[in-house]
Amino acid sequence: MVGLYIRHEGAIAGISHWALLPCYVLTLMFGPLGLLTFLALRWGIAVAA
Secondary structure, eight states: OHHHHHHHHHHHHTOOHHHHHHHHHHHHHHTHHHHHHHHHHHHHHHHHO
């Protein structure tokens, strides 16, 4: 479910699939760490824009 959330929100934010791959791997291996990485990535892109 978290992977689907990352994919959906990443598509809305316009984040490249390649940039999301580390988030998927971290989510698979360490759960919440992957979600936190995605949220930090999304926040960083929003601040830079």
